[in-house]
Amino acid sequence: MEQEKVEQVQGAGEVLTPPSQRTVLLRRLAGPLLSVAMLCLALWALHLLARQVNYHQVRQYVQSISHARLLLAALFTLSGYAVMTLYDRFALASIGRRLAWPRVTLISFISYAFSNAVGMSLLVSGSIRYRFYIQNGLSTGEVAKVVLFCTTSFWLGLLALTGVTLLWVPLPSGLMLAEYRLPLGLLLTSLPLAWLAGGLIRRPLRVWRWRLTMPSVATGLRQILVGALDWGLAAAVLYVLMPDALNNGFGHFLAIFVIAQIIGLISHVPGGLGVFEAVMLAGFGATGNQALAAPILGALAAFRVIYYLLPLCTATVLVLQREARGLREKSLLSPWFTGLLPSFFAGLTLVSGAVLLFSGATRALPVRMAILRDVLPLSVLEVSHLLASVIGMLLLILARGLQRRLDAAYWLTLVLLLAGAVFSLLKGIDYEEATLLALLAMALAPARRLFYRRASLFSTTFSIGWIVAILAILGCATWLVLFSYKHVDYGADLWWEFSFYQGGAPRALRALVAAAAAGMLFALASLIRPVRLHREPPSEADLSRALPLIKQFPSAQAHLALMGDKSLLFDAAHEAFVMYGVEGRSWVTMGDPVGSNEDARHELVWAFLEQCERAGGWPVFYQVSPADLDLYLEVGMNLLKIGEEARVRLDTFNLDGKSKKVLRNTVNKLTRDGLWLEIVPAEAVAPLLPRLKEISDAWLRDKNVREKSFSLGAFDPHYLVRTPMALVWQNDRLVAFANLFLTDTHEEASVDLMRFLPDGPTGIMDYLFVELMLWAQAEGYRWFNLGMAPLAGLQNRRQAPLWNRFGALVFGRGERFYNFRGLQRYKDKFDPEWEPRYMAVPGGIALPMILANVASLISGGLSGVVRR
Structure with a gap:
């Protein structure tokens, strides 16, 4: 397609109907609930046996x-x-x-x-x-x-x-x-x-x-x-x-x-x-x-x-040892291990919490209790036993925060691990547990840089599997209490019995109830916290807030946020945002997080991921750049190459040489025919809209296509008045136009909507691109972005991943559906530098549905996937 920058993922022709929310919920609950049911039956059987x-x-x-x-x-x-x-x-x-x-x-x-x-x-x-x-x-x-x-x-x-x-x-x-x-x-x-x-x-x-x-x-x-x-x-x-x-x-x-x-x-x-x-x-x-x-x-x-x-x-x-060696030797494996460490620490913290709960549910050794009777007041023993179990429950909760890289979870976990070690010694001289907790604290202490997120722990989502794990550990602790003190005559007075000699069962019961109460209070605080699922279209205030960030962002494609068809999710300080659309269960961002604050951009990836989890959706980051791949690998997403983006280096761009002969001749001929370029600022676009609308409608009728969305703009007056406009005149007749994406840093210039009259001169798009590049070069811009060529650069080799082989096959033989090769060849004649673009998707078997949702989102509906 030479006339318009259409970047879409074509479906295979079969329309996939997403399952109902109830069906999806049942599928998500079935496995964990079955495991819990089997665990409960097993514990009951153990009780009987x-x-x-x-x-x-x-x-x-x-x-x-x-x-x-x-x-x-x-x-x-x-x-x-x-x-x-x-x-x-x-x-x-x-x-x-x-x-x-x-x-x-x-x-x-x-x-x-x-x-x-x-x-x-x-x-x-x-x-x-x-x-x-x-x-x-x-x-x-x-x-x-x-x-x-x-x-x-x-x-x-x-x-x-x-x-x-x-x-x-x-x-x-x-x-x-x-x-x-x-x-x-x-x-x-x-x-x-x-x-x-x-x-x-x-x-x-x-x-x-x-x-x-x-x-x-x-x-x-x-x-x-x-x-x-x-x-x-x-x-x-x-x-x-x-x-x-x-x-x-x-x-x-x-x-x-x-x-x-x-x-x-x-x-x-x-x-x-x-x-x-x-x-x-x-x-x-x-x-x-x-x-x-x-x-x-x-x-x-x-x-x-x-x-x-x-x-x-x-x-x-x-x-952990391999990670430390990798950091010293600057090994290529070190980044991956560094990304894996938070999950390891989360798992160990979960185990430590379980150890404290199980210890609080079982009898202390008589020899050690005899020693404590001689050196500690009873009140210290009782409080230590209670707090050790509460700390155990809090560690189960904080483990999720560590997995989410929260800085508050990091500091709280360090404090609670050390406190748990002290209370383990005070409640029964449990030096084994104290050693485990102290060693974990020592291993966690140097890893401060891995936990950089400043989000609230109460806003962290807990997956069904994670909730089931916490409930299973609490259930096992309850069973241990009943097993350890099965011959105790339970009654109301037992709760208020405090003794060195016969106080084991009351202490275990009080500790278990206190731990459960701590978990319930955290769950209640999380439930009553207001949750916003930002799915509404952006307001004028949102777009005004986003505009300075767009202008300072290196990629000019961030201007697509001004279209207004994508929701905007800002960080707490409004220093960055992501733009996204929702189709089926897929929540799809357009490009990388926009902003100059790297910490804010990191946090937005996590925030978007958690928002999707709360809504039961699949997070998808579409058309992301290689420079930011670590943002998505860090949260456990998989990467698919979806094409390559063409960018022309303007400081070396010219029409000299044999390879540019055709372009040079086209521009010279059209210049002699009276064509000239005018750049109109955004504030002067509104009066031109009626004339631009006539050109756009004529172009759509001639090409027999309809407006697309999401990854490119459409003819929308509210959108077009927000960007400068390039006009191509033939003497005093307007024959073509394109809206411009221009960054204040002069890092990159690009175009989005390009339309021309069907009866206009041949080669008018070549003329428009060349003149715009020369104009941007004179204005001091470094790059001119020609947009992405879908599926370009994918290799159909035996050792290549299945997605790459499939994409290469479609690129080579899918001309009846889309002009993949033609689009790449057209952009290639401007001698661009090709840079890969990726889509970050969750793991699992949802990929076919995600691809169908993305195609529907870009094409303006499922019907647009199978027709132009």
Whole structure:
């Protein structure tokens, strides 16, 4: 398209209807609510199964486990995580990629340490692998294949081990699956065997709409063996910790272990917490058996610490150490790790809060309490116990603020971590907790620069998953109180009982209620805080406030805010703004945040993201520049290249040389024909509007197109009177016009709406561009912006991401829908410098809907996507 700068994303021809808000809400709630329901059922089952067990008995068994057994469990854990590295090594070999063995080991260990402890293995380990492997040169498609290979191996090994074990070892008669042992074992074993048989098929299999290329028999066998060995070593860790009374052989134990693990994985509860324990208790017939249930629960607690918590802490230390080394060596990986650190600190703060709540819900050690009785007044002990639990709840809330990089959350977290360490010592000499909190405070202290946002903590949005996590931790703390003090006679007088000797239950109850009250008060304060979802069109005052920022911004495209069709979101000090439109669930900004204050621009990205979350929308940043990509990577968004922008360097622009011969001849011919350029200031545009309207209407009729919006202007009198106008006259007849975007810094000049009479001279747009560039050059402007060529610069290579390959295909073969190549060739004859432009989008499967929404927004409706 030579006559108008149209930058739009074309749909594939199918109109996608967005789901209803109720459907979207149900989808968002279904997963977290299912996890909470499963956790509640598991805790209730544990309560029934361990009815006769008290907390003191469980702790006593943990303390009685010999050092030799603990060391053996640690060695099995180390061996298990070493075997897990084979998942990644074989996955890389299957796609023909080689990486250094230490690097693969590090990536595998960190991904599995987090996914094992947090749960949602496909999402968590997949995200970590994506971040690491992308930095090591793998494409998005290759990372997806690695994740799929590892996940498949994980499940194949578990299914094979479970199936063979069920066929080999009888289940206890009390277990509900006992009578279906053989059919279930055959079914589970058949799935890995079918996978191996698929390797004999040379051609790809078609499964519904998918084409599946099966791995070779050798590769499939490696997957199954590694997965089975991984799960076998995990079982061995727990086996050496179990009481001798259950020593009926490893096979019998393995049968119950693998079934409990499968049920825990299916439940989607993080780490199978509660679900795994309940199945293990039921499987070993510990119901009502106090002598058996307490040791099993103690072994399970030790297993959680050794197999999950210690690797998680080690992985966290490795990441922090790598970040520190990257900062010293100015490593290319350092920016990514720096961006990841707030989430790591948030996760550790969440764990610290949970530790304080769980500690406040359980009995203190009698020996330590005896020491406190001699050195502390009872009032200090009571207040310390209460405040430690309140601090635990506040840390759960502040963890979200750290993830959002709030400076207030940073300072409050530091203070509360140190206070929590002191109160942990005063309430029961819990030096383990105090050490954990102090170490986290020491690690957090040097990271001040990562938490730069000055937004209010009460305005921070809490996702459904985050709320569910807090409620789950509070629910577990409640269960621990009931479990630890199940033999206490609860009554109204218990709340007012204060004693060194019999005051454990009252202290735990008061601390739990105080923590819950702190959480409810924060939730209430957040709910009653007024929330503005700025979706209304900008007022004249908004546009007047935005104009000075537009004039000082380096990119002239910021003038599109003056069109008035996009809402404006300002920062608190009105030093920057973003302009955006809403289509379906997509909240789409046009360009980068506008303003010269970098802190304000950073804050606006976060503010816009949180506004979208409150509205249940998808944040999208359209046509952003490379200079600001860190703004979007920092908040966890993905980047898609959508084209390249043409900018002409004016200090070297001229019509000399052979390459400019056609342009030079065109300009000289039209000058002889009486064409001349006039620049009219904005205040003199209004009287010209009737004549400009005639030209615009004639142009629209001739091209058989309609007005676009969002990423370019339309013929709107209120808009056109806000910018200067370039007029092309042929003697005394007005034949063309274009409104100008001019910055006060003289950094860049550009045009937006360009219209000419259909019967005007040929080459009039060439004449207009050349004359404008020469005029801008004389006025001292550095650049002239010709706008973006959609999908230009995308590569259709085998290793390129899928979006790039699709975009390159459309660019090369989509001429029937849009003149992609023609637009790039037209702009290229002015010898511009091409600069990439991107779209920042959230991760997940919403991309097709987002693209359809953006296309609809630019085209003025869904009908405009499929017609001009």
